[in-house]
Amino acid sequence: MLVASAVGYQWFYNGANFVAFKIGGDAIPPIVLAAMRFGLAAVLILPLALRHWRLRPASGSELASAAGLGLVMLICSQTLALLGTHLLPAGVASVFGSSAPIFLALFSWAILRKRLGLRKVCGIALGFVGLALMAYFSYAGGGFRPLGAALTLAASASWAAGSLWARRLRLPEDPIVALAAQLITTALVLALAVGTTGMFSRVDMSEVPISAWSALAFLVIASTLVGYTVFLAVNAQVSPTIANTFNYAAPVVALLLSAFLLGERLTLPKLLSAGVALAGVALMVRVSREEE
DSSP states (O other), X not given: OHHHHHHHHHHHHHHHHHHHHHHHHHHSOHHHHHHHHHHHHHHHHHHHHHHHHHHSOOOHHXXXXXXXXXXXXXXXXXXXXXXXXXXXXXXXXXXXTTOHHHHHHHHHXXXXXXXXXHHHHHHHHHHHHHHHHHHHHHHHHSOOOXXXXXXXXXXXXXXXXXXXXXXXXXXXSSHHHHHHHHHHHHHHHHHHHHHHHTTGGGOOGGGSOHHHHHHHHHIIIIIIIIIIHXXXXXXXXXXXXXXXXXXXXXXXHHHHHHHHHHOOOOXXXXXXXXXXXXXXXXXXXXXXXXXX
């Protein structure tokens, strides 16, 4: 029951993430928004992490592993997804962002030498056909940039790689300490990027609308502090495949929320393209669960 509730929460917050990316990233430069997101989350969790540290301290190697995982999951994945969504409609970005199970299968085959059966090959092919159709119909309708799709796909690949890598790392025993190490490392790297480029000084915070502040609050609390912790816990307790089942449900949430909150059109070709892509993702998840 607890795992089912955690997975259900992942379905919701991952879909809502793309809407928050769009609202926040259109008002604040995406890199600045990412730095604020992870920086605020790090500040909020630090006192609790220090308290947990006294009870269950972590070794230097465990902290280094957590820091490395943070760079993959929070910069190479989440920050790239934010950048990609800035260049795409939120609903479209969510479909491209749903492809992690496809990359999980490809990485498992290429790196872990796990066999790709016929149904997995069909799932991969179906997923990529759906993504190609989504790109075609979105480009024809305007508001689509190929770079945005490439960044979002790279984010999905990074998330898949991090999901597999996390299960092979020796992380701090306490999940709060592990999360704090990831957030602090990510925040420092992004702050360095923002500081050296002078991006923050070009943002007039007094002009940022309340909707963007609300999106940032959602990303800090509901997505990062709660949602990412839930994902790490589920990924550690069950398989990466089950932990990534949100990839075929979250786009549905994102498409509906983006239509309701952002006025993005839900055309029939887009819905059919999304359906094809998500059918491939769902087939990947189903096949992998049967094999586990």
